[in-house]
Amino acid sequence: xxxxxxISNVPxxxxxxxxxxxxxxxxxxxxxxxLNPYDEIALSRAIELTDGGKGTVTVxxxxxxSTEATIRKALAIGxxxxxxxNAKPHDAWYVxxxxxxxxxxNAFDLILTGRESIDYNGSKVAGMLGELLDIPSVxxxxxxxxxxxxxxxxxxxxxxxxxxxxPYPFVAGTAEGVAEPRIPNMRxxxxxxxxxxxxxxxxxxxxxxxxISYETPAPRGQVTxxxxxxxxxxxxxxxTEARVI
Amino acid sequence: MSVLIYAENAGGTFKKSIxxxxxxxxxxxxxxxxxLTAISIGQVSAAELASLGKYGAQxxxxxxxxxxxxxxxxxxASIIAEAAKKEGADVVVLSNTFSGRGLAPRLxxxxxxxxxxxxxxxxxxxxxxxxxxxxxxxGKAFAIVELNSANKVIALIPNSYKVVExxxxxxVEDFAAATKESDFKAIIKEIVRATDKVSLPDAxxxxxxxxxxxxxxxxGMIEELANxxxxxxxxxxxxxxxxxxxxxxxxxxxxxxxxxxxxxxxxISGAIxxxxxxxxxxxxxxINKDPEAPFFKVADYGIVGDAFEVVPQxxxxxxxxxxxx
Ligand SMILES: Cc1cc2nc3c(=O)[nH]c(=O)nc-3n(C[C@H](O)[C@H](O)[C@H](O)COP(=O)(O)OP(=O)(O)OC[C@H]3O[C@@H](n4cnc5c(N)ncnc54)[C@H](O)[C@@H]3O)c2cc1C
Numbered sequence: 001x002x003x004x005x006x007i008s009n010v011p012x013x014x015x016x017x018x019x020x021x022x023x024x025x026x027x028x029x030x031x032x033x034x035l036n037p038y039d040e041i042a043l044s045r046a047i048e049l050t051d052g053g054k055g056t057v058t059v060x061x062x063x064x065x066s067t068e069a070t071i072r073k074a075l076a077i078g079x080x081x082x083x084x085x086n087a088k089p090h091d092a093w094y095v096x097x098x099x100x101x102x103x104x105x106n107a108f109d110l111i112l113t114g115r116e117s118i119d120y121n122g123s124k125v126a127g128m129l130g131e132l133l134d135i136p137s138v139x140x141x142x143x144x145x146x147x148x149x150x151x152x153x154x155x156x157x158x159x160x161x162x163x164x165x166x167p168y169p170f171v172a173g174t175a176e177g178v179a180e181p182r183i184p185n186m187r188x189x190x191x192x193x194x195x196x197x198x199x200x201x202x203x204x205x206x207x208x209x210x211x212i213s214y215e216t217p218a219p220r221g222q223v224t225x226x227x228x229x230x231x232x233x234x235x236x237x238x239x240t241e242a243r244v245i
Numbered sequence: 246m247s248v249l250i251y252a253e254n255a256g257g258t259f260k261k262s263i264x265x266x267x268x269x270x271x272x273x274x275x276x277x278x279x280x281l282t283a284i285s286i287g288q289v290s291a292a293e294l295a296s297l298g299k300y301g302a303q304x305x306x307x308x309x310x311x312x313x314x315x316x317x318x319x320x321x322a323s324i325i326a327e328a329a330k331k332e333g334a335d336v337v338v339l340s341n342t343f344s345g346r347g348l349a350p351r352l353x354x355x356x357x358x359x360x361x362x363x364x365x366x367x368x369x370x371x372x373x374x375x376x377x378x379x380x381x382x383x384g385k386a387f388a389i390v391e392l393n394s395a396n397k398v399i400a401l402i403p404n405s406y407k408v409v410e411x412x413x414x415x416x417v418e419d420f421a422a423a424t425k426e427s428d429f430k431a432i433i434k435e436i437v438r439a440t441d442k443v444s445l446p447d448a449x450x451x452x453x454x455x456x457x458x459x460x461x462x463x464x465g466m467i468e469e470l471a472n473x474x475x476x477x478x479x480x481x482x483x484x485x486x487x488x489x490x491x492x493x494x495x496x497x498x499x500x501x502x503x504x505x506x507x508x509x510x511x512x513i514s515g516a517i518x519x520x521x522x523x524x525x526x527x528x529x530x531x532i533n534k535d536p537e538a539p540f541f542k543v544a545d546y547g548i549v550g551d552a553f554e555v556v557p558q559x560x561x562x563x564x565x566x567x568x569x570x
Contacts (some may be wrong), residue, residue, distance in 0.1 A: 013517070015382075038499065093353065113290065118499065126353050130350075140343050163434045163435040176495060208360075210359070215386065234559070
């Protein structure tokens with residue numbers, strides 16, 4: 001089985017988010033970038049599915065040269081090889097389009113993405129890829145079992161889950177539960193240095209969206225503390241002051 | 246030009262989040278002096294369909310059929326795109342539900358539309374620009390996205406826009422859309438719904454608990470409190486990682502992002518990754534025995550105390566309040 005895993009390079013989860021240039025630029029100063037946690041899950045499942053010579057896992061990232069540390073991490077975790085499309089990931093459409101171009105000329109049985117990236121939270125790349133390649137896409141999956149001709153996936157729905165079978169090829173956006181994230185071991189880290197990382201130039205396309213500025217949430221007021229032996233007062237405040245019950 | 250709203254049903258009825266999305270779409274139609282059409286796919290009664298008129302839909306396109314009884318991502322996207330073309334709709338609104346998030350990107354490609362997912366406010370329209378505020382960095386910030394395309398797709402986050410009753414009525418029409426065989430490759434085998442539970446993403450009240458609860462056997466009181474309040478239950482990541490609760494309840498940066506009116510956090514420290522997913526809650530109540538817990542910094546109300554003593558008292562107080570209300 002040939003699996004393609006889309007990975008993105010995102011600010012570490014502990015990052016305090018700030019902006020510069022009159023709130024038009026994300027402040028990357030001092031920010032550590034990591035492999036998107038959901039992509040880590042996708043990658044880990046892909047490696048499980050191909051363990052023992054049952055296939056290959058290619059990771060693909062649309063990013064500038066600075067993302068190569070993250071790509072090497074994915075190789076250290078166990079990907080077979082990597083592709084970097086040499087461009088700033090303008091938006092989800094731009095990323096999906098570049099990945100689709102690559103996937104069209106390199107037939108994959110399965111394409112995995114994370115359910116969303118933790119920076120822009122779009123959850124769009126999987127669906128856009130599905131549409132661009134005219135294959136099924138399924139978002140926010142919690143479980144992925146791969147059979148010979150089709151896979152069985154569990155998709156989250158409001159208040160429950162849905163179990164589907166999907167023939168290859170298809171695209172899936174993975175969430176927690178699909179796999180335990182793998183941690184690179186020494187051998188992985190050593191071999192990552194010599195695994196192939198191909199750099200491909202992007203195709204020129206028009207984009208449809210642009211972030212023009214950012215806002216930070218309004219600061220919250222002071223907490224009103226209620227004594228632990230006066231819980232009725234809390235209920236009263238929630239009713240009369242906050243008006244939420 | 247006009248606006249189209251996809252009214253997703255849950256087992257044949259529309260939830261409040263859909264009325265919010267219809268109200269939101271109606272406001273966009275008003276901004277542009279144009280009409281609002283709703284499209285429903287699946288099996289929904291005529292009366293339920295017509296009820297969308299109350300929130301501003303002038304026309305409701307009803308698509309039904311055996312193959313379309315349940316949500317099929319590809320086929321639904323084809324139908325909605327076709328309806329958008331037929332109606333001359335250049336703005337398509339969806340609710341940012343699990344299904345909405347699967348549809349929006351496919352629609353974006355089909356309609357060559359810029360997609361604003363996770364929208365939290367009405368678009369700002371001036372000088373021919375169309376700008377939508379959306380959540381970013383898992384709720385740690387907002388981004389203002391400008392959509393430059395002729396067509397636009399917007400997915401609205403539940404609980405971020407109010408329901409507005411316009412008192413109108415809607416004309417319901419059957420709509421027969423062409424679907425391709427290849428749109429039905431994914432086959433639904435089973436749908437498992439916990440019918441007695443409030444669903445987390447669109448819950449108005451969420452009762453959430455963390456590692457401070459010590460073990461899964463102590464969740465009885467959390468569920469009791471949630472039941473009393475008509476709330477959904479949630480948890481922190483270590484709790485679902487340990488298997489005390491299902492992954493679908495995990496909120497935060499790497500879990501579900503929620504924006505309820507009331508979020509009650511019990512025995513949760515308030516790590517930055519947890520706060521990321523809950524910061525747009527309108528009111529936050531924190532119960533923690535550690536007065537230094539970071540959660541108190543973002544809370545509106547707090548009780549410093551042991552959950553095993555406070556929660557049973559809270560249950561009793563809510564019961565008393567309910568009895569007197
Ligand atoms: C990549 C990454 C992503 C992450 N994503 C998420 C995420 O999405 N969501 C998330 O929640 N976390 C996430 N985390 C984990 C996060 O950093 C914290 O570890 C987690 O939120 C802590 O959960 P907790 O507050 O339940 O547990 P703890 O940190 O163990 O805190 C328990 C709290 O309970 C209190 N307590 C203990 N006993 C009692 C009692 N009897 N009564 C009252 N209070 C009591 C303690 O004072 C403490 O504040 C992530 C971490 C990483 C590295």
